[in-house]
Amino acid sequence: MAGLVAKKCITPLVVIRRLTYPEYAAQAAYHKKVVDHYENPRNVGSLDKTSKNVGTGLVGAPACGDVMKLQIEVDDQGKIVDARFKTFGCGSAIASSSLVTEWVKGKSIAEAMTIKNTDIAKELCLPPVKLHCSMLAEDAIKAALQDYRVKQQDIEIEAVKASN
């Protein structure tokens, strides 16, 4: 599934593997961490968006035409217990969103809000031209957290109305 999702970038990866000069390869190739996320995808999938414990973040990048969906499941104590993503775009975008889903698991909402695109880019060693992919992932997690917060607020408002 991830294969089809990210097939757009398989050609550059194949080409880049053929490069033999190590210095050039280090500059031009996808970092091995990015390749790892691409070949061994983790947390790909969907959660039930209608569930009250699930927050969904859906973002798009106009310049490159990437779309990213990130979903989190939060328990009653405000801790993120599960996260899933689906990204249609380049390898760096896929790796960024995959990394975010790994990081948020076990974190509280407040902790998850502190995730920065610079941390993602540093971890994946993204080149400058791909920094916008990490930005997209940061926006996706923030959107998911925001969606969850709005849902919780709506539930509270409903509860207040019901009690009156």
Place this chain on the structure above:
Amino acid sequence: MVSLTIFRIICTSEALHILPKLFANRRCLSKTSIYATLCKNFINFSSKDTQNNSCFKPVSESTGKHVSSLLRTFSTASEKLNCWNCGHSVEQTPAFFCIFCNFVQPPDEGASYFQIMDCDQTFALDTQRLQKRYLDLQRTLHPDNYTHKTVKEQEFSEYQSALVNKAYRTLLKPLSRGLYMLELKGMHIQEGTDAGADPTFLMELMEINEALDGARSREEVDKIGAATREKLNDLTKRIEASLHKGELQAAKAFLVQMKYFANIEDKQDQ
């Protein structure tokens, strides 16, 4: 033959006296000596054999070039570009070749892709005409034609050929053409997330992508492909209308949508 007439006018005995002084003033001593030799040769030729023009031709062509470059040193400094080889003023924009000596010129910095490909700056483009222009240009500009020429000519031919390739590729597809037209008007698509994106639209895109991903048979893929192409055609018409009316923001929004669908169309081929 005009150059020869000029030669005759200049090559009077009086002129021969005055011109070296003028050249000295302009610090063109080397040119003075060349010019004097040329004049001498010309006088010898004209005195020997005025009937037979065939031997004149090779001399006159090369001297023609020299004359034009020399004449240029007399003329006042102009703002226009001049041929690096013969010094003749390069009239047209964009100039690929000098109209006088036909040597390839360096690319014109200020020429837009539309000017290079000789097309009107509109979104509605005749792709047949574009293709014909591209082939005509490459026939004369391609580096393969310059393998036996000077290094400078080879260099210029490479730059020009690459620029023509870029212009052709940009103008051929509606998406890149539209984005280029916005760029010419100073509008760029910013990097990063689109904060004002319509969530319903993104959801729709997500669903199409997921459907394409999950498609198991060729028919399913083709069906999605056909729907995407229809969407792209619709967007092309809308972009044309917006750009025609000068509604840049609307055109930008449609081009962004087109980018997403173009990505889907690319995936369909895999």
